[in-house]
Amino acid sequence: MKLESLIVSDSQKVQNGIISKIKELINYKNLEPGDKLPSERMLSERFGVSRGNVREAIQKLEFYGLLKSIPQSGTFVANIGVVAMNGMIDDILRLDSPDFKSLVETRILLELKAVKLASLRRTEEYLKHIKETLDAYEQKVLSGEDAVQEDLLFHLAIAKASGNSTLNTFMLTITPQIIIDFGKYHVCDKNQAVLAIEEHKQIYQAIKAQNPDLAKQKMKEHFNVLYQYCYNSKSV
Numbered sequence: 001m002k003l004e005s006l007i008v009s010d011s012q013k014v015q016n017g018i019i020s021k022i023k024e025l026i027n028y029k030n031l032e033p034g035d036k037l038p039s040e041r042m043l044s045e046r047f048g049v050s051r052g053n054v055r056e057a058i059q060k061l062e063f064y065g066l067l068k069s070i071p072q073s074g075t076f077v078a079n080i081g082v083v084a085m086n087g088m089i090d091d092i093l094r095l096d097s098p099d100f101k102s103l104v105e106t107r108i109l110l111e112l113k114a115v116k117l118a119s120l121r122r123t124e125e126y127l128k129h130i131k132e133t134l135d136a137y138e139q140k141v142l143s144g145e146d147a148v149q150e151d152l153l154f155h156l157a158i159a160k161a162s163g164n165s166t167l168n169t170f171m172l173t174i175t176p177q178i179i180i181d182f183g184k185y186h187v188c189d190k191n192q193a194v195l196a197i198e199e200h201k202q203i204y205q206a207i208k209a210q211n212p213d214l215a216k217q218k219m220k221e222h223f224n225v226l227y228q229y230c231y232n233s234k235s236v
Contacts, residue, residue, distance in 0.1 A: 108227065122161045
């Protein structure tokens with residue numbers, strides 16, 4: 001196992017341990033929705049971990065809607081029942097880190113929906129932003145530079161233009177790991193990157209024309225190579 005995998009695994013174990021202790025604390029103190037948790041400093045001392053580790057665990061529970069942090073006030077138990085909270089925390093602790101295939105499947109599902117919504121809801125401002133990311137990608141590719149980040153910024157611009165904040169949040173959540181995996185598995189070679197310029201342009205034109213069916217079709221065609229790579233490659 002690579003060192004980076006060991007580090008991630010150890011970090012996740014520490015985080016899960018803290019989450020388990022937070023769950024025990026909520027149950028032991030019979031904390032109700034709206035009740036305040038002890039401060040990060042107090043939790044770090046109580047659990048024997050760093051404040052940074054506590055903060056990461058709280059942020060994870062906050063992401064899933066189980067806790068709510070309010071600046072200058074503290075962290076509070078969300079407005080759900082104890083039974084539901086315990087069940088959800090148990091599910092969170094059983095979650096595995098997403099593999100590359102899972103990320104690809106999720107990304108495709110999200111983006112096919114996002115591009116249709118963007119076609120219907122895009123404003124001139126959003127359209128301008130999509131075009132700027134498209135131009136940045138083309139410039140990087142034609143100059144022979146790696147353009148994975150610019151590629152994903154183009155797709156994130158489409159998600160933003162969808163007008164769906166939850167969909168946009170999901171895209172932002174999975175994007176960092178996608179960038180890492182693209183580099184790890186050498187997914188996109190130079191020839192594919194050049195072909196993607198024209199595919200991006202066709203997606204952009206469909207959004208500009210406010211044609212959701214065409215936009216979805218062009219996005220599916222754009223993902224064809226990625227989908228085939230993901231399911232045909234033995235290295236993933």
